[in-house]
Each structure stands twice: as structure tokens, then as C-alpha cells.
Amino acid sequence: MTKTAWVFPGQGSQAMGMGMDLLNLQIAQEKFALADEILGWSVVDVCQNDEEKISRTLYTQPCLYVIESILVDVLLQQGQKPDLVAGHSLGEYIALYTAGVFDWSVGLRLVKQRAELMDSVSGGMMAALMNFDKEQLERALAEIPDVVLANDNSATQVVISGTPESVQTVMSQVKAKRAIPLKVSGAFHSPLMAAAAAEFQKLLEAVEFKQAAMPVLSNVEPTPSLEADVIKERLVKQMTGGVRWREISLLLPELGIEQVVEIGPGNVLTGLIKRTSPNVALLNIKSGADLPT
Numbered sequence: 001m002t003k004t005a006w007v008f009p010g011q012g013s014q015a016m017g018m019g020m021d022l023l024n025l026q027i028a029q030e031k032f033a034l035a036d037e038i039l040g041w042s043v044v045d046v047c048q049n050d051e052e053k054i055s056r057t058l059y060t061q062p063c064l065y066v067i068e069s070i071l072v073d074v075l076l077q078q079g080q081k082p083d084l085v086a087g088h089s090l091g092e093y094i095a096l097y098t099a100g101v102f103d104w105s106v107g108l109r110l111v112k113q114r115a116e117l118m119d120s121v122s123g124g125m126m127a128a129l130m131n132f133d134k135e136q137l138e139r140a141l142a143e144i145p146d147v148v149l150a151n152d153n154s155a156t157q158v159v160i161s162g163t164p165e166s167v168q169t170v171m172s173q174v175k176a177k178r179a180i181p182l183k184v185s186g187a188f189h190s191p192l193m194a195a196a197a198a199e200f201q202k203l204l205e206a207v208e209f210k211q212a213a214m215p216v217l218s219n220v221e222p223t224p225s226l227e228a229d230v231i232k233e234r235l236v237k238q239m240t241g242g243v244r245w246r247e248i249s250l251l252l253p254e255l256g257i258e259q260v261v262e263i264g265p266g267n268v269l270t271g272l273i274k275r276t277s278p279n280v281a282l283l284n285i286k287s288g289a290d291l292p293t
Helices: 026-039 043-049 057-077 091-098 104-120 134-143 164-173 191-205 228-238 245-254 268-276
Strands: 004-008 084-087 125-132 147-154 157-162 176-181 259-263 281-285
Touching: 004 091, 004 268, 026 043, 026 057, 026 104, 043 057, 057 091, 057 104, 057 259, 084 091, 091 104, 091 228, 104 191, 125 134, 125 164, 134 147, 134 157, 134 164, 147 164, 147 245, 147 268, 157 164, 164 176, 191 228, 245 268, 259 268, 268 281
Parallel strands: 004 084, 004 259, 259 281
Antiparallel strands: 125 157, 125 176, 147 157
């Protein structure tokens, strides 16, 4: 048997119309209806009709959770099961659902509250740097206050996060092929999220986590864990901590993973893994059309 990891993309992978080819499946109809009750708005309506909302944190994160988890449900119904799971930022919640750490409704409620808290934070900035000078970046981050490495995605792509002034200073000092400000409301995955993270920690502490059915690689500490208390502690740190995706990508072959399946819209994660661990086989399940028959 091929040793396989399932990985789940986060905010930024959303697209209009995502998940709509799942509407003919009974399991999807049930999940969409339940999501409407929990959220107080329609995932289907947002994904079909509202380009402004689908790009707003408040709506993006729950929509991604619902659609990616439905794809997971179909795969699990077919008898498929990963040997390991990981998710990028919001994607970690679908990974934890897949591993049986919490029930689907519990996960969606957490994601709803996380999205509300993150959407309420303003005054920060994030920017992606591609093909950058690594030494210049390390020096700038060490010297300039109020800006951190938020996403270490690959050797050639990172995201920085902090106050607008500090992020723009780093962008002006570091030579990069491309430097793109991201359309987000706050400085996610940075200490500037501390107040929101403290609120979210109270919510997390009230939720019972179960032991994972398969190892989970955390964004903030990419070593495999099954333990409920360890997984929860790592998730608490996630809102202010960086996403260490490059390290996750490097670790996959070391753990014997031969194939990675990215479940969710887009192909961001498989693209990053290909650059970092090129010998791992890659597969994308972006929509219902990609599901095995």
C-alpha cells in the first residue's frame, strides 16, 4: 500500500463556484443544510453568487471548511483513509476533523468563531515575497520591529505579517522577484493577533479533543502527534504563530509518505510540496469531478 498524506488548503484557495458540483450528493445536501443552521447564512448562496463575501475572512473560512470536509466525507465513505494529515492555517481544522479529533459540527463552530475573531482585527498587513534574498529577509526581520515571518511556504515563497509600516519597510529593503500585498484585514499569524487568540483560546479550552486516528502535522510544530492535549495546545498557538509549511513538506518523505493528496480548491499546497520534496507523488481533488468513482 502506498503511504499517503492528505493535506488541506486554507484561505486564499477559495474560488467562486467551489463545491457546487457536490450538490447532487445526499451527504453534501445534509452538510450544507446543517452548515446553514450553524452559520446563520448559506454556504451555497455565497459560493454561487457573492464574490465579495467569498473573499472575506468571515465567510471564506467556513465555506472552505464545509466544502473540503464534504470531499473528505465522500472519500471516507469509499473506504479511503490517509496515513497522515496536515492543513495550511485554516486547513488544519479539516485535517483535525479528518483525524476524528472533533465532530464536524464542533469543527464548524470553531471555524465560525475563529473567522469572526480574525475578521474583526484591523490595522495589520500581510505580503507575499517570491524568489527573495534570504539573507536580506532574515536581517530585515531581525532588525525591524512589529513584523514576522507568517508563512514559511517554500525556499522561494514566504508571507510576512505585521504593521503596515513595518511590512512595507521590509518589502523596500528585501530584493524579491515579486512582492505582493495580500487582501486580508489583519496581520494573521503574528503577535498582533494576540487579543483575538486569547479570546479563541477560551473557546478552544471548552471543547473536548479526542486522540487522532492518524498522525497530525501542526503548522506551528511540524512533528507528528496523535495526542489530544498536544494537538489542542498547538492549535492554540496557531493564530499568532507562523505556518511552517516548508518544514512539513520536507518531513513528508522522511516519514515514508510516497503520495500527497491535496483536498480542496486550487493546487497551492501540491505546488509548494513539489518544489520542496519533488520525489513525492502528487494528486489534487479540487471538486466532485476529481473524486474517484
